[in-house]
Amino acid sequence: MTVSRRDALWLAAGAAAVPAVARAAVPTGAIAPDDEAGWARIAALYPKMGPVTQLEHGYWGNMAAPVAEVHRANLDRLNRDSSVYARRAMRKDQAVVRDRAAQAMGVQPDEIGFCRNAAEGLQALISQFQGVADGESILWSDSDYDTSHNAMRALARNRRAQAITVPLPRAPTRDNVIAAYAEAIRNAPRLKFVLLTHGTHKSGMVVPVAEIAAIAKAAGAMVLVDCAQSFRQRPFVIPDFGADFVVLNFHKWVGAPVGVAGFWIRPGAAPMIAAAPAEPDAKPEDVQAKVHQGTLDYAPQLTLPAALDFQEQVLPVPMKLARLQYLRNRWVSQLRGLSGLEIMLGDDPRTFGAITSFRIAGHTSIADNIAITDTLFNRYNIMTVHRAGLTAGACVRVTPALFTTPAECDRLVAALKELVPQIARG
Incomplete structure (x- = not known):
């Protein structure tokens, strides 16, 4: 495709609307899995969750503020320049x-x-x-x-x-x-x-x-x-x-x-x-x-x-994985061995990341597990999701994010310690 001088000038002007590097200040450097002050700085880059304890982050991930800034600029440009950009410059991008x-x-x-x-x-x-x-x-x-x-x-x-x-x-x-x-x-x-x-x-x-x-x-x-x-x-x-x-x-x-x-x-x-x-x-x-x-x-x-x-500069994968496993272990370790509760994975770190699911004894239907997630949400204000299709029956999935706090994991622990005996008794 040949770009005229006029088009080149127009495209250069449009490109200025899309920041190559987002302007939001971001923390850098290694953060230990249990460094809550360090992870609070990371959490400040993400939207506030509101009153719900959100432990269902397996659907899609939240954009950090620097990424959301670039996304908004891209949306603005596509909305403003439409086919002029799409047909004359977007393929290169x-x-x-x-x-x-x-x-x-x-x-x-x-x-x-x-x-x-x-x-x-x-x-x-x-x-x-x-x-x-x-x-x-x-x-x-x-x-x-x-x-x-x-x-x-x-x-x-x-x-x-x-x-x-x-x-x-x-x-x-x-x-x-x-x-x-x-x-x-x-x-x-x-x-x-x-x-x-x-x-x-x-x-x-x-x-x-x-x-x-x-x-x-x-x-x-x-x-x-x-x-x-x-x-x-x-x-x-x-x-x-x-x-x-x-x-x-x-x-x-x-x-x-x-x-x-x-x-x-x-x-x-x-x-x-x-x-x-x-x-x-x-x-x-x-x-x-x-x-x-x-x-x-x-x-x-x-x-x-x-x-x-953003991920490579701020959240290198080993550091990210260590935090997610720390949060996963926070709730799993406190509930391991609770009568009536089946934690579906062991503790070999090669076999899990953020996600681990659980079942309550005798409650393996899809309807059962939808009811459990509804109770966690309506009674305890905790968001989880049911999963189905396993031969052994349905389950409830728990997925923390990088900005999840240990206190939020502890809320799930307290809820299940109260709820599991009630459900297991029938």
Whole structure:
């Protein structure tokens, strides 16, 4: 695209409206997990939660003030300059965004594409997978995302393949989860495709996907990894998994605006995923063509570099993970062993991050767990969420954020110490 001198002057003027570095002052330097004064300085960069004790931060992440400032500037520019910017300059800015995202993921820019959320990317990569045929098999677990279950079942029907679901152990550990997958993979006839979830959204288990992917690849299968809940919550880059396809969210633990996610395809593997129906002329190796974007809210994508910069400069992943595990342990350690309460994960730090779920004995239906979350909210002013789909039954998920305080975790402890005996007695 050739840009005229007039356009260049106009674009330069417009660019001044989008701050390259947000003006809000941010603290820097290492903060210990239990340094409440240090984390209070971080909390000051986030919106106040109001009267609710918010322990359901697994849906999407709050933007820090410096990121929100860039987002507002991007929204203002898109609203003001509309197609003049979109058709004459935005592609160049999007290329910068793609380069920055690829750098954070540890891969090359031409290996990634963007989507609105991880579910959308997973649907495309699963439903458009070309590498399974009549009589072959595909495999996933009960801990994977619910809409991915549906996509895998649809793929099995459309390809006349055998669908295999692996129930993960009720008390999961690295060893017994690897063993469960290994046995299922060993017994799967002509296995061609395996879905793995790195950080599960149900129990909170961090699955050892690199080890399981190696087993699946040795059996001749291609591997798709869902990192929606783990990217930038745990330290890794995409090649660490040894997978063929990876999908992740930027609006959860990266703290970008809602509406931006990404996916990666291993070099050489793109032809195994058909292009989106709206992209009939796409080259087989065109990664972005697997998800047709159309016209969308471009502000979240354009804000992504600011979110990644904020995270890397202020909240390096090891420091972030240590804080989230500290807050998780704050409530888990006080409730471990409470009669009638099942904490669904152990205390091996390799197996959890922010998320851990619980069940109350004898109350494993979806209705039961919706009622528990309603009681926590209506009686105790604590926000949690129920999760369903596990073989052993539904549960309640607890997810602190970086700005959650120990006192808020203690409120959950006090509530459950009062509530669990009441519910367990029936």
